[in-house]
Amino acid sequence: MRLFEFLITTILWVLLSITVQAQTGKVLGRITAPSGEIIQGASVQISKLNKFSIADSNGLYQLNFLPAGNWNVMVTAQSFSDFHFSINISNDSIQKDIVLLPNHSLQEVVVSGTLKPMVRAESPVPVEVYSAAFFKTNPAPTIFDALQTINGVRPQINCNVCNTGDIRINGLDGPYTMVLIDGMPIVSGLSTVYGLNGIPQSLLERVEIVKGPASTLYGSEAVGGLINIITKKPVNAPLLSVDLFSTTWKETNADIGLKLKVSDKIQSLAGINYFNYQNPVDNNKDNFTDLTLQHRISVFNKWNFERKHNRLFALAARYVYEDRWGGEMNWTKYDRGGTAVYGESIYTKRWELFGTYQLPFKEHLLWMFSVNRHQQNSVYGDMPFIADQQILFSQLTWNKTAGKHDLLTGLALRYTYYDDNTVATAQITNTRQNHPSKTLLPGIFIQDEISLNQQNKLLVGVRYDYNSLHGNIFTPRINYKWNSKDKKNILRVSVGNGYRVANVFTEDHAALTGARQVVFINDLHPETSWNTNVNFVRKLYTGSAVINLDATLFYTYFHNKIIADYDTDPNKIIYDNLDGFAVSKGASLNADITFNNLRIMLGATAMDVYSKENNLRIRQLFTEKFSGVWTISYSFRSIGLTADYTGNIYGPMRLPLLSNTDPRREYSPWWSVQNIHLTKKIKDKLEVYAGIKNILNWTINKGVPFIIARSHDPFDRQVQFDASGNAMVTADNPYGLTFDPTYAYGPNQGIRGFFGIRYTYH
Structure with a gap:
């Protein structure tokens, strides 16, 4: 009996030792910009291990309990270029400080609030931005249907027979919402009801939403807000x-x-x-x-x-x-x-031409x-x-x-x-x-x-x-x-x-x-x-x-x-x-x-x-x-x-x-x-x-x-x-x-x- 207990104890200690050795590796460090500015909120991840860390208020990150081996690490942060590096984990800690290079193309640029491109965080007009990836979380055949999971925006069905509808912002009827394509007031009047269908979502980059009147820049119809596709x-x-x-x-x-x-x-x-x-x-x-x-x-x-x-x-x-x-x-x-x-039958034909030209x-x-x-x-x-x-x-x-x-x-x-x-x-x-x-x-x-x-x-x-x-x-x-x-x-x-x-x-x-x-x-x-x-x-x-x-x-x-x-x-x-x-x-x-x-x-x-x-x-x-x-x-x-x-x-x-x-x-x-x-x-x-x-x-x-x-x-x-x-x-x-x-x-x-x-x- 004592021999059996000794063998069991020995096996458990060996397994525990192997487990501890396999999980003692870690990587840690600080994330900064070239100027030395601390980058807070950067994401550090090893996707194959499903390991993930967020840099804290001091720019510090840490990935713990990493098994031995060579692993690829990816670092991402808003407004900075992605950074990749490889590490070899044995049973020790690795200090890896990271410097991320700015990438201004990654900053959210909006145009709807002021009629000119600017970084969203700098805009004096609040603009909500929804990417094409957001709309893929609930695939829909039209922009009209796709907006149903945006706060304060509701597609409204107006008829139980022909199912026409409009888009409401903060409770205001559809005609108070201006819909634009690339900044052009394309959808208005008749097409407020019928023209929201048929915008190919394969071409969608993002949707910008401004809640509140925008008549100063866009004129009539932009009373409740605007949706810029x-x-x-x-x-x-x-x-x-x-x-x-x-x-x-x-x-x-x-x-x-x-x-x-x-x-x-x-x-x-x-x-x-x-x-x-x-x-x-x-x-x-x-x-x-x-x-x-x-x-x-x-x-x-x-x-x-x-x-x-x-x-x-x-x-x-x-x-x-x-x-x-x-x-x-x-x-x-x-x-x-x-x-x-009784039936309600609607044939719609619509064509649009629009453009932008910067004068020489x-x-x-x-x-x-x-x-x-x-x-x-x-x-x-x-x-x-x-x-x-x-x-x-x-x-x-x-x-x-x-x-x-x-x-x-x-x-x-x-x-x-x-x-x-x-x-x-x-x-x-x-x-x-x-x-x-x-x-x-x-x-x-x-x-x-x-x-x-x-x-x-x-x-x-x-x-x-x-x-x-x-x-x-x-x-x-x-x-x-x-x-x-x-x-x-x-x-x-x-x-x-x-x-x-x-x-x-x-x-x-x-x-x-x-x-x-x-x-x-x-x-x-x-x-x-x-x-x-x-x-x-x-x-x-x-x-x-x-x-x-x-x-x-x-x-x-x-x-x-x-x-x-x-x-x-x-x-x-x-x-x-x-x-x-x-x-x-x-x-x-x-x-x-x-x-x-x-x-x-x-x-x-x-x-x-x-x-x-x-x-x-x-x-x-x-x-x-x-x-x-x-x-x-x-x-x-x-x-x-x-x-x-x-x-x-x-x-x-x-x-x-x-x-x-x-x-x-x-x-x-x-x-x-x-x-x-x-x-x-x-x-x-x-x-x-x-x-x-x-x-x-x-x-x-x-x-x-x-x-x-x-x-x-x-x-x-x-x-x-x-x-x-x-x-x-x-x-x-x-x-x-x-x-x-x-x-x-x-x-x-x-x-x-x-x-x-x-x-x-x-």
């Missing part, structure tokens, strides 16, 4: 990129990007997006499609020309064709526009231009809507630095032609002739960015526009920025004015459905607003993590706000300027946490959006008081696998009801859409990915008897009306309703799986 430069793009995926609902999406080198000085980048869904589904059994059927193709081409003195010259063009329909399950194209079977002068003069045409042929039941919109935009800016002043001034001109078959462009005469709307909007703006010292910066600006229909419009703004000496703390305060000229028939889908009569009480006047934002950014470093916090308080006051009144008469949508005021106020917080192989991005927004008229306070329709988003990613580096868990959650929203006896909820419940995504990297060129969307299987029909009112009688043939035009309660209509598809606030597409392949060749 930045495409890749041909010089930085891969020669070929392909992204294909399909879902269990039989949706198919293809993104293809191709770089062409025409000559030593001319490079071209082409992209194609194709989306097809032709599988009618009716899971809620109301005889209407749960998801609109779509067939879309978009072609994008961008050209860069190298010129003397590195002057800019870029051209780009895009063409989009889309055929979408939703309606009763037995609808066919032969029923289009008829009264036998010593001074920095930049000319930007765009022209686009949007043609739409649509029917909503038996109601046709035929529209043609053409927009010409031109802008010349001059940038001059003088001492502490960085001046930017510009001349802008926008011409808008709009024609449709509604009362919006009808001239009331005996012959009822058509009268297209033609709006000329010249403007001039100037801003001065003043560097008071290394910690304080002031931005002041003013814009004057002359609207050919509404006259003079002034929009000033002022921004102040303070940062601590180590730039770990940044405070921004902004006050600005915004304005918007509304066109109901290009912005509000409900006005087109034919389900309600559109009524204008008076001529609509431009809306104006004043906005105040306070933004604070804090960077924290711990021994193993980097934490970025971004908090914002916002307040917007509206005068002359145009609100669609669904409440006064359930059979009408009444439009008028508010005889009172409206307010959007709230707070948001973003947290970005990175440590080891894990990254967590969290966001939450609490807000109150309401209008007040005749001492009556009314909460805005389709606006939640709380929303939250998250993206959690973990990388298994040793096997090349990444797992992403994304989602959002929304609080109750007030919804439009048709009568006092309408059995549907006046307020939506709390709801959430959550997704899981796995990506496996196969060598350097190929990735495969798969996942599940909407794992909770949430749809808006849960908890309500129906979402489309009287879906069995979409032409109101069996509805009886009283002398005032109100629907009467009858045996066949016990709730006194009419057909209405506008009870929409979230997705009606349930759980689904997806699988995709990405191929990139440099």
Whole structure:
């Protein structure tokens, strides 16, 4: 027995000795810049061993318990070039101090806040930046769908039949959000609703978001904020990129990007997006499609020309064709526009041309231009809507630095032609002739960015526009920025004015459905607003993590706000300027946490959006008081696998009801859409990915008897009306309703799986 105990003890001591010897190696040191400045938060990792360390406030790092052998170490830090070195571990400590070289190309450069490139941390205007890699954590066929995990930004579905929508920022309706491509105001008017689809994501470099009015630089529509979609430069793009995926609902999406080198000085980048869904589904059994059927193709081409003195010259063009329909399950194209079977069918043709040209002068003069045409042929039941919109935009800016002043001034001109078959462009005469709307909007703006010292910066600006229909419009703004000496703390305060000229028939889908009569009480006047934002950014470093916090308080006051009144008469949508005021106020917080192989991005927004008229306070329709988003990613580096868990959650929203006896909820419940995504990297060129969307299987029909009112009688043939035009309660209509598809606030597409392949060749 003693011999047995001796042998066991000896074996355990030998194993422990071997284990200790195999894990006693370590490497440690300090990370600095060439100037000797300490670099805090740098990442040091040995990917094969899954070992990771973050440099602390003194620039110190340490990797412990390293097995014997030769290992490759990689060091990364924001604004510095990557550094690689090899170490040989035996059973000793290795002292390795590291000097990282600056790489200014790695700093986040933004353009949306001030209309000129600058490092994000130096911008007096808070700009949120989301890279192409962020959107790959939850693959989506359109930019519209991809924005659903960004804090304070919500894609809103406006119709349960044709699924058109817009993008809301901080609770403000879609028309208050300006969408740009490479700084050009391409998406506006009609395309606020329909033009967000078909932007090839294979060409996406990043998305910049500015929350709050930007009318001083961008004019009308940039009241609630702007979304700037930045495409890749041909010089930085891969020669070929392909992204294909399909879902269990039989949706198919293809993104293809191709770089062409025409000559030593001319490079071209082409992209194609194709989306097809032709599988009618009716899971809620109301005889209407749960998801609109779509067939879309978009072609994008961008050209860069190298010129003397590195002057800019870029051209780009895009063409989009889309055929979408939703309606009763037995609808066919032969029923289009008829009264036998209800369907909503939309044909969209859209082309765009835009460019940037730096004039050949010593001074920095930049000319930007765009022209686009949007043609739409649509029917909503038996109601046709035929529209043609053409927009010409031109802008010349001059940038001059003088001492502490960085001046930017510009001349802008926008011409808008709009024609449709509604009362919006009808001239009331005996012959009822058509009268297209033609709006000329010249403007001039100037801003001065003043560097008071290394910690304080002031931005002041003013814009004057002359609207050919509404006259003079002034929009000033002022921004102040303070940062601590180590730039770990940044405070921004902004006050600005915004304005918007509304066109109901290009912005509000409900006005087109034919389900309600559109009524204008008076001529609509431009809306104006004043906005105040306070933004604070804090960077924290711990021994193993980097934490970025971004908090914002916002307040917007509206005068002359145009609100669609669904409440006064359930059979009408009444439009008028508010005889009172409206307010959007709230707070948001973003947290970005990175440590080891894990990254967590969290966001939450609490807000109150309401209008007040005749001492009556009314909460805005389709606006939640709380929303939250998250993206959690973990990388298994040793096997090349990444797992992403994304989602959002929304609080109750007030919804439009048709009568006092309408059995549907006046307020939506709390709801959430959550997704899981796995990506496996196969060598350097190929990735495969798969996942599940909407794992909770949430749809808006849960908890309500129906979402489309009287879906069995979409032409109101069996509805009886009283002398005032109100629907009467009858045996066949016990709730006194009419057909209405506008009870929409979230997705009606349930759980689904997806699988995709990405191929990139440099």
